[in-house]
Amino acid sequence: MKAIIQDEYGAPDEVLELREIDAPVVNDDQVLVRVHAAGLHAGDCFTVRGAPFPVRMVTGLLKPKYGVPGYDVAGRVEEVGCNVKRFQPGDEVFGACTGTCAEYVCATEDELAHKPAKLTLEEAAVIPTSALAALHALRDVGKVWSGQKVLINGASGGVGTFAVQIARSFGAEVTGVCSTRNVDSVYSIGADHVIDYTRDDFTQAGQHYDLIFDNVENRALTDCRRALAPDGTLILNSGSGAQGFRFLVRLLKPLVLSPFLRQNLRRYISVPNHADLVVLKEVSGTLIPRIF
Ligand SMILES: NC(=O)c1ccc[n+]([C@@H]2O[C@H](COP(=O)([O-])OP(=O)(O)OC[C@H]3O[C@@H](n4cnc5c(N)ncnc54)[C@H](OP(=O)(O)O)[C@@H]3O)[C@@H](O)[C@H]2O)c1
Structure with a gap:
């Protein structure tokens, strides 16, 4: 072959x-x-x-x-x-x-x-890796529920596009963060609000989110926490951008700090499995897969 x-x-x-x-x-x-x-x-x-x-x-x-x-x-x-x-x-x-x-x-x-x-x-x-990563983050780690304010950083990417749609399906009020060229596309998959990161900074806007799902991790932890509700959850899902020892610090720092904070700082690993592929199959009529 x-x-x-x-x-x-x-x-x-x-x-x-x-x-x-x-x-x-x-x-x-x-x-x-x-x-x-x-x-x-x-x-x-x-x-x-x-x-x-x-x-x-x-x-x-x-x-x-x-x-x-x-x-x-x-x-x-x-x-x-x-x-x-x-x-x-x-x-x-x-x-x-x-x-x-x-x-x-x-x-x-x-x-x-x-x-x-x-x-x-x-x-x-x-669908599999990206949508399962979004499902596991929002349903299992973030335990998102109806009416929560959820921000997806990297809303136009593979994981982010599914995260916007899955968070909306749970009834959350969703804000997506992406670049100018993707603003319309993130609205089109159901985001209530879209922040263009080339013009505005979600960590400086004075908004507080119950859940931030960060697929980019290009901001300091303190910046992200400023945009998080006092008892909100920050799910970190990248760790990339840093190398060597700095990468390990970036990976572990939130997990070490979290037990001492009211805010919940989390990382997770999404493991694909049949049961959740079936969940995605059942909601596939409402999911729009984006092929880049
Ligand atoms: N935890 C797990 O088990 C698991 C599973 C799957 C994936 N992941 C991780 O999830 C992360 C995202 O994966 P992906 O496939 O979604 O990546 P991707 O398709 O490359 O998407 C990257 C996203 O980042 C955005 N972005 C780039 N620069 C930005 C900035 N300065 N501010 C805000 N957004 C910015 C892009 O927006 P624009 O294009 O609009 O600029 C795009 O939406 C990766 O690090 C991957 O390793 C983790």
Whole structure:
């Protein structure tokens, strides 16, 4: 089969190659998917580059251990292992697993769900990682409820566009932060208010939000806390932009401080799973996937 291969970490145009390799073989618990579309998101850039360095704890310390990049997929089931119960050959599926930038990929049952009927395979392929990250942040970490004032920093990105729509579906009053060229698009997916970060600074506007979901982390912690209600929750979801020791400080400082504050400062890791892919499938009629 044809696959994108990466033997070392580096810039995508330098380390990614299209090559012919053996197709994967399913074990008893796996599903072989013929890939129709592989969605790419910010996390794929980190894993291809192997930076920031801590991502290598998962992807391989000195060189990439998976070889084929890509996590998000939509396609058709080609073959199933003998223990697989939910899927059969011919089913259209979407999900998140390792090595999706290839003609075929093996996934476990828990990493997949049936594709939402209303979406194309291309649209379904951009949902898993980004929409699950938004769902897990807002539903599980932020426990957002109707009437809350929620601010999404990075509202025009992969995670942010789903976060705006999911927060609105929970009944929150949503403010999105993005650049000028994306203001209309963030309104169009349901934001009540949009702040253009090239003109205004949400941390200086005197507003206080019950929940801030920060997908950019380009502001000092004290700035973000100024825009947070006294008992509000700040969910930090990037950590990028800093390197080495500064990266670790940025990652850990909010978690160390949080127990001593009324405000709740949180980080989280979104782990894709079948049950939540089904949740997304069920709300897919109201979610607009944006393909950039
Ligand atoms: N916790 C988890 O398990 C998990 C899971 C998935 C992703 N993530 C993380 O989530 C983060 C966001 O991912 P993504 O896929 O949404 O990235 P993305 O698609 O690249 O989006 C980046 C966003 O940042 C905005 N932005 C850039 N500069 C900004 C500024 N100065 N002020 C405000 N906004 C600015 C962009 O807005 P404009 O384009 O309008 O400038 C865009 O909305 C990444 O760090 C990723 O690693 C975490």
